[in-house]
Amino acid sequence: MSKTTGNTRTGFYICHCGTNIAGTVDVEKVVDYVSKLPNVVVAKHYKYMCSDPGQEMIQKDIRDQNLNRLVVAACSPFLHERTFRNVASQAGLNQFFFQMVNTREQNAWVHLDALASTEKAIDLARSAIFRVAFHKPLEQKKVPIHPGVLVVGGGIAGIHASLTLANAGKKVFLVEREPTIGGHMAMFDKTFPTLDCAACILTPKMSSVKNHPNITMWTYSEIESVDGYVGNFKVNVKKKPRYIIEDLCVGCLDCIDACVYKEPRFFDEFNQGLSKRKPVYIPFPQATPQLVVIDPETCIDFKSNKCKKTCVDVCERKAIDLNQQPEHKEIEVGTIIVATGFKPFDASGVPYYGYGVYPNVYTALEVERLINASGPTSGEVVMRDGSRPEKIAIIHCVGSRDKNTNLWCSRVCCLYSLKLAHLLKEHTHADIYNFYIDIRTPGKMMEEFYYRMAEEGTKFIRGRVADIYPDLTDEVHRRLIVKAEDTLISEIIKVPVDMVVLSTGLEPRADANDVRRMFNITCSTEGFFIERHPKLAPVNTFTDGIFLAGCCQGPKDIPDTVAQAGAAAAEALALIDSGFIELEPNTAFVVEVDCSGCKSCVPLCPYSAISYQEDKKKAYINEALCKGCGTCVASCPSGSIKQNLFEDEEIYSEIDGILNYTNIYEVSECC
Amino acid sequence: MPDKPKIAMYWCASCGGCEESVVDLAEDILFVLDNVDIIFWPVALDFKKSDVEKYKDVEIVASLINGAIRSTEQEEMVRLLRKKSKVIIAYGACAQLGGIPALANEFQKEEILRYVYEEAPSAVNPDKKRPQAQFKDDDRETELPELWDTVRTLEQVIDVDYYLPGCPPSSKLLKEAVLVLLSGILPSKGTVLAPDLALCEECPRKDTKPTDLSFTEFKRPNMHNIDPEKCILSQGFICIGPATRSGCGAMCIEGNMPCTGCYGPTSRVKDQGAKILSSITSNISGKTEKEIDAILEGIPDPVGTFYRYGMAGSLLRKKVDF
Numbered sequence: 001m002s003k004t005t006g007n008t009r010t011g012f013y014i015c016h017c018g019t020n021i022a023g024t025v026d027v028e029k030v031v032d033y034v035s036k037l038p039n040v041v042v043a044k045h046y047k048y049m050c051s052d053p054g055q056e057m058i059q060k061d062i063r064d065q066n067l068n069r070l071v072v073a074a075c076s077p078f079l080h081e082r083t084f085r086n087v088a089s090q091a092g093l094n095q096f097f098f099q100m101v102n103t104r105e106q107n108a109w110v111h112l113d114a115l116a117s118t119e120k121a122i123d124l125a126r127s128a129i130f131r132v133a134f135h136k137p138l139e140q141k142k143v144p145i146h147p148g149v150l151v152v153g154g155g156i157a158g159i160h161a162s163l164t165l166a167n168a169g170k171k172v173f174l175v176e177r178e179p180t181i182g183g184h185m186a187m188f189d190k191t192f193p194t195l196d197c198a199a200c201i202l203t204p205k206m207s208s209v210k211n212h213p214n215i216t217m218w219t220y221s222e223i224e225s226v227d228g229y230v231g232n233f234k235v236n237v238k239k240k241p242r243y244i245i246e247d248l249c250v251g252c253l254d255c256i257d258a259c260v261y262k263e264p265r266f267f268d269e270f271n272q273g274l275s276k277r278k279p280v281y282i283p284f285p286q287a288t289p290q291l292v293v294i295d296p297e298t299c300i301d302f303k304s305n306k307c308k309k310t311c312v313d314v315c316e317r318k319a320i321d322l323n324q325q326p327e328h329k330e331i332e333v334g335t336i337i338v339a340t341g342f343k344p345f346d347a348s349g350v351p352y353y354g355y356g357v358y359p360n361v362y363t364a365l366e367v368e369r370l371i372n373a374s375g376p377t378s379g380e381v382v383m384r385d386g387s388r389p390e391k392i393a394i395i396h397c398v399g400s401r402d403k404n405t406n407l408w409c410s411r412v413c414c415l416y417s418l419k420l421a422h423l424l425k426e427h428t429h430a431d432i433y434n435f436y437i438d439i440r441t442p443g444k445m446m447e448e449f450y451y452r453m454a455e456e457g458t459k460f461i462r463g464r465v466a467d468i469y470p471d472l473t474d475e476v477h478r479r480l481i482v483k484a485e486d487t488l489i490s491e492i493i494k495v496p497v498d499m500v501v502l503s504t505g506l507e508p509r510a511d512a513n514d515v516r517r518m519f520n521i522t523c524s525t526e527g528f529f530i531e532r533h534p535k536l537a538p539v540n541t542f543t544d545g546i547f548l549a550g551c552c553q554g555p556k557d558i559p560d561t562v563a564q565a566g567a568a569a570a571e572a573l574a575l576i577d578s579g580f581i582e583l584e585p586n587t588a589f590v591v592e593v594d595c596s597g598c599k600s601c602v603p604l605c606p607y608s609a610i611s612y613q614e615d616k617k618k619a620y621i622n623e624a625l626c627k628g629c630g631t632c633v634a635s636c637p638s639g640s641i642k643q644n645l646f647e648d649e650e651i652y653s654e655i656d657g658i659l660n661y662t663n664i665y666e667v668s669e670c671c
Numbered sequence: 672m673p674d675k676p677k678i679a680m681y682w683c684a685s686c687g688g689c690e691e692s693v694v695d696l697a698e699d700i701l702f703v704l705d706n707v708d709i710i711f712w713p714v715a716l717d718f719k720k721s722d723v724e725k726y727k728d729v730e731i732v733a734s735l736i737n738g739a740i741r742s743t744e745q746e747e748m749v750r751l752l753r754k755k756s757k758v759i760i761a762y763g764a765c766a767q768l769g770g771i772p773a774l775a776n777e778f779q780k781e782e783i784l785r786y787v788y789e790e791a792p793s794a795v796n797p798d799k800k801r802p803q804a805q806f807k808d809d810d811r812e813t814e815l816p817e818l819w820d821t822v823r824t825l826e827q828v829i830d831v832d833y834y835l836p837g838c839p840p841s842s843k844l845l846k847e848a849v850l851v852l853l854s855g856i857l858p859s860k861g862t863v864l865a866p867d868l869a870l871c872e873e874c875p876r877k878d879t880k881p882t883d884l885s886f887t888e889f890k891r892p893n894m895h896n897i898d899p900e901k902c903i904l905s906q907g908f909i910c911i912g913p914a915t916r917s918g919c920g921a922m923c924i925e926g927n928m929p930c931t932g933c934y935g936p937t938s939r940v941k942d943q944g945a946k947i948l949s950s951i952t953s954n955i956s957g958k959t960e961k962e963i964d965a966i967l968e969g970i971p972d973p974v975g976t977f978y979r980y981g982m983a984g985s986l987l988r989k990k991v992d993f
Contacts, residue, residue, distance in 0.1 A: 594939065596869035598913035600950045603883040612882055637914030637950040638869035639939030648939070 008039040011067040015049035015074035024108040026118040062091035069132045073101035094137035099128040127657030140582040145231035146334035155183020157339035157550025157565040164569035166214035180287035189372040192419040193449035206288040230545030241324035243294035248319035251290030258314035275376030335572040342551035345399025345504040359384035361500040389498035393482045396436040400505030410505035410555040417503045421458040506555035539568040586628035586645045594640035601632040676732035679711035683745040684772040685738030689763040690714045692839035733758040739765040739772045744816030753829040764838040766825040769983025773822040776989040780820040834863040838933035865918035885956040889969025903929045914947035942986045944977035
């Protein structure tokens with residue numbers, strides 16, 4: 001401590017956080033101990049330090065007691081570091097003469113032993129008090145925010161966020177991996193609980209996106225890299241070749257008719273394979289943009305180069321270009337909304353339900369297509385074997401609430417199962433059996449919807465289905481037996497049905513981890529992206545300027561997705577309209593007189609912020625590019641690079657403070 | 672000449688090179704002898720411990736002590752010199768940082784003694800006799816110095832005022848240090864009497880160092896020729912220069928050998944070995960663990976390479992067996 005200059009006067013404050021901290025940590029004992037440490041002028045505890053009275057108490061002390069250092073032991077800095085920095089600066093103290101101690105998330109919440117937890121709080125407090133003495137006054141740099149926004153994913157979340165932002169006058173880049181926007185919602189027939197037609201409410205929005213002057217929509221495109229930071233992201237987008245010149249194609253679809261394949265032969269992704277498509281196709285009639293796409297995996301010309309190319313010949317506008325190459329775009333945006341959606345659970349992961357084995361076992365998404373007027377059967381529920389079902393079982397929680405697959409509740413399955421029960425009944429007049437664990441119908445008009453379904457005569461059986469197998473005794477119907485325990489009557493029941501619908505749960509996308517890495521955001525163990533705070537920052541991520549919307553953050557229904565997309569757009573707008581961001585001053589700098597010009601640091605910087613000055617023969621760090629990662633600081637062989645807020649003496653004094661262990665019960669005797 | 676300032680020189684765990692470096696002053700030694708009285712210098716002059724004991728406390732202006740401290744005798748002598756001297760200068764890499772002897776801290780005392788007295792190919796010791804602190808023969812009783820388990824730097828044993836780095840310190844630095852002492856205007860305590868910039872600053876090959884080293888292999892000077900024009904590190908030979916204090920005049924580089932780090936770290940670095948290790952290995956081109964391992968095979972003795980002179984004074988200090 002002797003190396004600090006001037007008279008260090010530190011104020012220490014520990015927050016009870018109601019009983020969150022004080023319930024475990026003996027805050028009075030911490031204050032008692034800390035008040036005896038060198039340089040500590042004031043040590044206090046208070047019920048809610050972040051509240052107005054708490055903040056005012058600190059500010060009064062700073063003024064009255066002439067404090068020049070501030071340490072607050074409370075929650076995570078993520079939550080309130082800014083709050084207390086403001087407290088310091090409003091009281092006339094440079095905000096970086098402050099150090100926060102996390103004694104809630106990293107202490108009180110994770111320990112049961114009150115004594116050990118109190119000792120830990122003391123160690124952490126002492127560490128911060130030692131460290132803060134070496135803090136220097138720093139200034140935050142302001143950087144303008146680029147007003148453009150990148151929206152990743154063109155499902156309902158991405159569509160709604162894009163439109164909100166574009167309507168507010170912001171330039172939006174909407175990037176969608178598939179050939180059309182619309183996402184999963186475009187595949188649905190009707191939506192619960194209002195039963196309005198998904199296409200009727202979605203397609204107008206899709207068309208608005210396409211026609212909006214502020215939206216640049218790139219479908220069949222993927223993000224290749226993201227560099228930069230909040231306000232100033234540089235994004236590389238790869239537009240995959242459609243083999244169609246977009247500006248020339250008018251969506252007349254003549255090329256599809258002209259294809260050398262007279263009949264469609266290939267798996268139709270949009271219809272879940274319930275129908276076939278040709279190598280040149282449009283995903284669905286209302287696809288946006290109205291552009292065909294040629295699939296090089298199935299097109300003869302790509303396979304053998306021996307196709308007659310009838311599609312090229314028929315196109316009067318010469319829009320087909322079979323030599324098209326990927327196009328790479330670099331854009332600059334200030335904020336990013338990640339709305340990459342979900343993947344339905346692969347029903348073959350529960351083998352005893354026979355999906356892929358028995359043709360009349362369907363997934364919910366397949367049934368959505370089957371009952372859709374623009375689907376493969378034009379809305380007729382005709383099964384794979386050509387028959388029409390008279391008895392249908394809908395099985396809830398397939399790939400949800402199951403420790404063998406996914407532990408989480410997918411939130412939407414109960415309600416879409418009810419919806420499918422209604423629609424199937426409407427289309428087929430069949431007997432419908434819903435096998436459920438619990439019926440979960442929270443939300444506006446949802447429970448009412450459940451009652452309505454029950455009144456319509458859908459049968460509800462409370463029990464997880466154990467097995468599905470063919471009824472070998474009934475050669476005529478060749479039905480499937482659904483075996484389950486009806487837990488309300490404690491009996492094993494076997495229900496013969498014609499059709500089984502598996503209500504599959506929602507999963508993170510298979511490449512969620514790659515996306516996470518690319519955008520430098522975090523995801524939970526199951527793979528859903530993590531919001532900055534589950535209650536108070538539900539659409540923010542831990543990376544400033546990157547926001548989440550829709551099911552990539554966790555399963556949710558359309559209303560919640562749209563609400564979240566709106567919130568993400570609002571957060572992005574708030575950031576853009578503030579005009580600039582204040583950068584953390586934790587940048588590194590070369591102490592020029594000490595630098596020997598060994599150049600070791602230059603190639604290590606991940607942000608290319610370091611250059612070698614040929615005239616001075618010294619290294620130089622561009623502060624605007626430095627992100628404060630500390631790589632160069634750690635590796636500078638002569639110790640000539642320093643980093644604000646992480647100078648050696650700050651770190652060493654912090655370590656000294658942690659290791660300077662004192663038994664709290666001996667303090668009173670020795671002091 | 673009773674008025675000349677008194678200077679003492681002493682050696683501990685060292686090779687004698689530091690003593691040699693005094694002689695390297697050549698004709699300048701005459702200037703030194705004109706201005707100071709060397710009252711204790713076991714390697715060259717026949718004085719005894721009792722001669723030192725006769726001086727009053729702090730009567731000796733300066734004691735230049737070289738070598739690391741690893742025995743009870745060395746401890747006893749440096750404590751005595753500390754008591755009698757106004758200024759203590761840790762002279763050379765061993766006194767400053769532990770030097771080559773401190774590589775013994777990679778082992779336990781028992782391992783070292785067992786090897787030297789029993790297992791070494793040259794050892795003939797059927798009775799497995801070991802050195803003992805007490806020895807009794809008839810009525811004669813003798814006490815011998817005892818080896819410590821840990822090799823220490825001088826400042827880990829006594830209070831040190833200044834440091835002269837190097838293995839050995841260059842005669843230029845020694846001359847400058849003597850001039851400083853004679854001037855009476857002493858630098859602040861703890862100063863290392865050498866420039867505080869890394870060796871690259873004065874390296875004649877500085878301009879040939881590329882910005883991106885991107886090591887694909889490491890070579891050793893005993894197995895490959897070194898291009899005498901180009902930065903040695905850029906050729907894949909480990910050169911500790913970027914992490915080593917300058918002041919030697921880049922002598923090894925002039926002799927077409929890489930810097931091995933004897934001048935120790937700059938004042939801003941606590942652990943020279945960790946710094947150069949971090950710097951060099953961060954510049955390895957390999958991406959997968961396998962590729963990296965293959966490249967690192969070119970450094971068969973990392974401790975001896977990166978901590979050749981600095982083990983005792985580093986954060987590592989000593990290997991501990993649990």
